[in-house]
Amino acid sequence: DAGVTQSPTHLIKTRGQHVTLRCSPISGHKSVSWYQQVLGQGPQFIFQYYEKEERGRGNFPDRFSARQFPNYSSELNVNALLLGDSALYLCASSFGQTSGRYEQYFGPGTRLTVT
Amino acid sequence: LAKTTQPISMDSYEGQEVNITCSHNNIATNDYITWYQQFPSQGPRFIIQGYKTKVTNEVASLFIPADRKSSTLSLPRVSLSDTAVYYCLVGDNYGQNFVFGPGTRLSVLP
Numbered sequence: 001d002a003g004v005t006q007s008p009t010h011l012i013k014t015r016g017q018h019v020t021l022r023c024s025p026i027s028g029h030k031s032v033s034w035y036q037q038v039l040g041q042g043p044q045f046i047f048q049y050y051e052k053e054e055r056g057r058g059n060f061p062d063r064f065s066a067r068q069f070p071n072y073s074s075e076l077n078v079n080a081l082l083l084g085d086s087a088l089y090l091c092a093s094s095f096g097q098t099s100g101r102y103e104q105y106f107g108p109g110t111r112l113t114v115t
Numbered sequence: 116l117a118k119t120t121q122p123i124s125m126d127s128y129e130g131q132e133v134n135i136t137c138s139h140n141n142i143a144t145n146d147y148i149t150w151y152q153q154f155p156s157q158g159p160r161f162i163i164q165g166y167k168t169k170v171t172n173e174v175a176s177l178f179i180p181a182d183r184k185s186s187t188l189s190l191p192r193v194s195l196s197d198t199a200v201y202y203c204l205v206g207d208n209y210g211q212n213f214v215f216g217p218g219t220r221l222s223v224l225p
Binding site for chain 2: 090
């Protein structure tokens with residue numbers, strides 16, 4: 001079975017630019033979450049989407065936004081990039097709130113470098 | 116929000132049992148506890164999840180006391196390939212927030 005996939009694998013952007021990261025969940029999973037992992041630290045929760053609606057948001061500025069599509073894939077958008085946005089961006093999928101199964105499965109991540 | 120703490124690092128030898136504890140003093144009623152393994156430049160890999168008491172699967176056991184303010188991941192008979200960073204994650208499934216611990220770097224020595 002295919003796991004969570006993310007694209008691109010690596011990305012280099014300049015300060016002030018905009019970036020879009022993409023995620024495809026495991027088949028049958030309806031919930032997608034996004035995390036930011038700075039080198040040497042644990043992942044930080046950004047968003048969770050379930051059935052195309054935002055269900056949770058972490059402590060990130062409004063420059064970060066996301067959406068989920070009818071096929072349950074998701075995009076994370078970051079505007080006005082700062083050097084501090086350089087990190088590994090992780091996507092995780094799960095069955096969702098009504099399933100009774102809560103474990104999240106992570107993709108390989110997108111390594112974003114802002115110069 | 117639950118705040119989680121873990122030991123920064125641990126050393127073990129091949130074949131030993133390893134126990135890693137995560138403290139989450141203000142865990143909420145709806146929160147689950149999940150443990151992940153992460154290798155460099157990879158996404159976290161799911162190990163085990165629980166709510167209370169003891170959960171066991173083919174790779175690990177998870178012990179959660181009645182007050183749920185801590186949890187212990189138990190890895191039986193570790194091997195060199197178990198050298199990785201281990202994270203606990205506390206959060207409900209309603210997406211209000213998910214909080215990872217700082218991670219425990221486990222080094223398995225021959």
